Amino acid sequence: MPFPEFDFLLNSSLVIALISIIALFFVPVKLKSGIAIAAVFINVLLTSFVAITVLTGNTIDLLFCAGNLWGDIPIKIDGLSAWFILIINFTSLTGIIYGKGYLKAYNETSPKLTSHFIWYILFHLSMVWVCMLQHGFAFLVAWEIMSLSSMLLVIFDYNNPKIVKAGMNYLVQMHISVLFLTLGFLWVYTQTGSLNFEAIGTFFSGNYNVWLFLIFFIGFGLKAGFIPFHSWLPHAHPAAPSHVSGVMSGVIVKLGIYGILRIISFLKADFIVIGEIVLILSLLTGIYGILLSAVQRDFKKMLAYCTIENIGIVGIGIGLGLMGLGNNSSILCFLGFGGALLHVLNHSLFKSLLFYSAGSVYQQTHTRDMEKLGGLIKSMPRTAGLFLIGAIAIGGIPPFNGFVSEFLIYSGILEGVKSASISQTSLFALTFAGLSVIGGISILAFTKTFGTIFLGVAREKLHHKPHEVSLTMLIPQYTIVAIMLCVAFVPQFFLIPVNNIINSLFFSPLALEPISLVNYSSIIVNISIYSALFILMVLMIWIIRSRVVKTQPVAIRATWGCGYVAPNNRMQYTGKSFSKPFSKIFNFLLIEKKQYSELKNKEIFPKKRSYVSVYHDFFEYRLIKKITNRILYTANYFLFFQNGRTQSYVMYGILFIIVLMVLTFLNIIK
């Protein structure tokens, strides 16, 4: 083996995980979080070392001997794996540190905490291994460990039936995903006789590419949250504790993207068709995600829908890259895939930041309903600032990092518009407009959320007065902001590895002329200079303003109430009314259901009554629910099988064996 030390590093990370898992059982409650952080931290260091070596040097190839059953399992860490491993590591680390502060209130329930931390350590390692394994079944095992451990992390608060239900929903959907992935790998196996990833390439060079790609795309798309496979996200994310939702949204979802990119790297033909499919679906995903995000009351659900939107943006980048491959335009390929990879990083940063700061709000107020909040900027100024930074960055607005990746994707579209065929030109123009709409709606969604939660005055009296959260919870968020600023102001540092990844993944050394992303980096660097200029300008005007205002009289009075003298806090403009005109326009997609009882004719002294309005997910309500209801209805007819009598169950077993024997006897199965 050429790199024995990497072998050693990976093995020792497994050993450390094992030791810490055992240790977690025995240490007192106070030390548990410390042990978990230490274990994750060491694993992060070990695997990041491997990943950074790969990004700066060459691909690592290892072979794990796994006995006769599976044969040798190839492990390959190339630039793509390394890029995702680094993202996983960073977010997992911030997640566990934030989680220490977040879970402080649960210190007395030690068994919950023990299992939580065990799952977290496993979860982190399984994600890293998903990025490294190059063997179909080994990959699926790691994938399954990842899904199961994350499901167990989601149902941390398992006493709450709603949360368990969300967890089950997640579990079921993840297994549909596994079903498709298994199907894909088996198909490749029947055609080529190998489960190694390289065999996928062999398959693609001999067969029509689209169908197998679609099977994998559905499998990975379920994880990533492309519509119509997104419906687990808005249930699982709000149910999970906030650090877990931050990591889930920041990373797990991205592993779906990793899978799709990995499959794309094996594609041999039909790029245009696949590119068009991915592009259209991503555009719809982006618009749909942000549409629903703008009308939610539950701020964690809002963030979950916003994740769907960002997956759409990443997908647009991937679609552009595919079109670039199909049209032999290397610049389009670089801009598309480069934008997608960078947006994966960016989104993992600002989405985890948003989930953490939203979690801080939840920890202090114990509600996820933004209409009950308000004015939190006064009691939690740091959290408010962090949320604001995340909100601006996620809208793709300069001077933060979101703009860099969105700009790459926009530039890619402008490059693609020039393409020869009219259908492609029109598709690109549509994508261009669609992306701008996504940007516009995301401003609406985030001004609404930020404004309702943090600004104005409190709408309802809370059980206890909210305070700023502890430093343990703030430090990870500051770190994330620091990295975000790095992406925004030193983009070349991130563009060079992205460039190398794309080069090694999609271009053989003798391919067409390598116009690379690095050419574009001068523009991106310029943008960061302009962003700095902008910040400088704001500071200058602010200083001038402060100078002038200092000399002038300032009075503090009530808000202008249009002459009305007795306004109360409930009269503030609500988030719901903020997005109402918007939701009315899109009522064909945003299904609003209201529950209320009208005043009856003879009701002279009306009692207290309630009014509830909920927005349903179009796909879940109109499509998935219909299908599952049908299945349940049909399954009802077979209820007599499950009659609760042990005797019948034994009989089923005997019948099964008899049938097997008969079939073997008749030579029907061999």
Added chain:
Amino acid sequence: MLSLLLILIAAAFFSGIIVRTKSIASGRKGPGVFQPIKDVIRLFKKGAVYSETTSIIFRIAPTIYFASVVMAILVIPFDESKGIISFKGDFIFFAYVLALGKFFNIIAAMDTGSSFEGMGASREALFSMFAEPAFFILMGSLALLTGHTSFQEIFYSLHVGSYISYAITTLATFVLIMITMIENSRMPIDDPKTHLELTMVHEVMILDNSGFDLGLILTTGYLKFAMYGALIVNLFIGMVPYQYSIPMFFIIQFIIAVVVGLIESFMARFRMGHNAQYIFALTSVSLLIFFGVLLVLEKFV
């Protein structure tokens, strides 16, 4: 550099001309052309009243709003001279920087905890969201037509085409004027002179601003007008030498201001509930431009 100077000069008289046109159209004499500037200077000298519910967001928002528009102006080219900021795809930067200012404007309105300022904020967010695709398809089509992706190169190489390109320019002018009206909250979309908070868009958002901050917001409004005016001017001048293009700049700006004044004098505002649809209809005009460009490039076979 040149464009910045020209826009600053134009901004000084633009709003004055609108007010004057409206006065004359309604049979009054009206204030002088520089009255808006005098108003702003007076505001800069005045003290301020802040609402007790507001936070730092409310105070910093006008500054960021102002800075964002200045930043956007730096992108605008004029004739041969590039804007101070010019790169491939700079119009994306232009749109997104403006969005930052809008973002702060909106949350500043929410910061007052008022029962109507959120209304304006909501409308502003909605309308500008709908105006976005029109602008992007327009710029995308022009980029496709000229083969360039920065403002200066697009405008500079625009006027060499056939007759269809005149049609395209006409439509583009219409789209840009409408976007100007939307972004500046002017007449067919928003009535700046309305006295009812319920029917305001921009005005209701700044109800609680006073003193220096209000001055900044008003100045930003003037600058914004002149900025969009300069964009429209750029559509027309192309490669004309400076001695003609600079007078043309002022003439066209003057015409736009008069047109805005006349629209405000003789048109009623669109119904508030249908505003979004009207704005979205602009996108279809942009699509017409796009198809026009496809025609010019002979992509229809």
